[in-house]
Amino acid sequence: MTAPTPSSNELNAKALTVLRAARNVFLTHGFSAATTDMIQREAGVSKSTVYAHYANKEALFTAVIEAECASFTNTVHGIEFRPGKLRETLTMLAKAYLDIVLSPGGLALFRVVIAEGQRFPRLARTFYLAGPQVMTTMVAEQLANAAASGEVDLGEIGRETAANLFINLVRGEPQLQCLTHPDAAPSSAQIDQWANAAVVTFMRAYGRGEEATSKRSRS
DSSP: OOOOOOOHHHHHHHHHHHHHHHHHHHHHHOTTTOOHHHHHHHHTSOHHHHHHHOSSHHHHHHHHHHHHHHHHHHTTTTOOOOTTOHHHHHHHHHHHHHHHHTSHHHHHHHHHHHHHTTTOHHHHHHHHHHTHHHHHHHHHHHHHHHHHTTSBOOTTTHHHHHHHHHHHHHHHHHHHHHHHOTTOOOOHHHHHHHHHHHHHHHHHHHBOTHHHHHHHHTO
8 A cells, every 4th residue: 555645744844853953963063973864863753754855964954054044034134224213223233133143053053164164165155145145135235225315325335345344343253252252152231232333333434414423523
């Protein structure tokens, strides 16, 4: 007798179970040390179930990267530009992004991707395009709206470069601090301080109106 074909919901549930198990294994052991046997045992499924959804270990890791990045960036998609409120908007984006990249999962994923980047450059590129590049694009869209409303003057650098500069201001020192001090989680007050410093620096460089006046008065 032929076994009944699993429903799409059952397949989705099993795929999700495998994906969650793969996340735990990869973030704990890294890509090279992880095996599909370890993932199979963590998920509590057969090896055929793993391969029914993911062709190999690289496909599994790619799926984990994309799922993690999508989950992280979804938290900031609801932040919308409001005319006259760019500083507030950038502050919300900065705090949300720091919550993402400084979270235990965000730091663990970054460590694994960087550690494996030399041997698996395609996986590292997948991470960049699904995570940091998506965030940069979102900030660039906010800056384009702000430039149209006269709140920033991006001059010759353009919105993409300006967005990259802002993201690096936000992420640079905080991420380095957390990567090199893994046992010291930042407080919410520290995250606020880092975010505000990045926003103030950026607005003094490119802001118009009140920010530009403040900048001129100090020169």
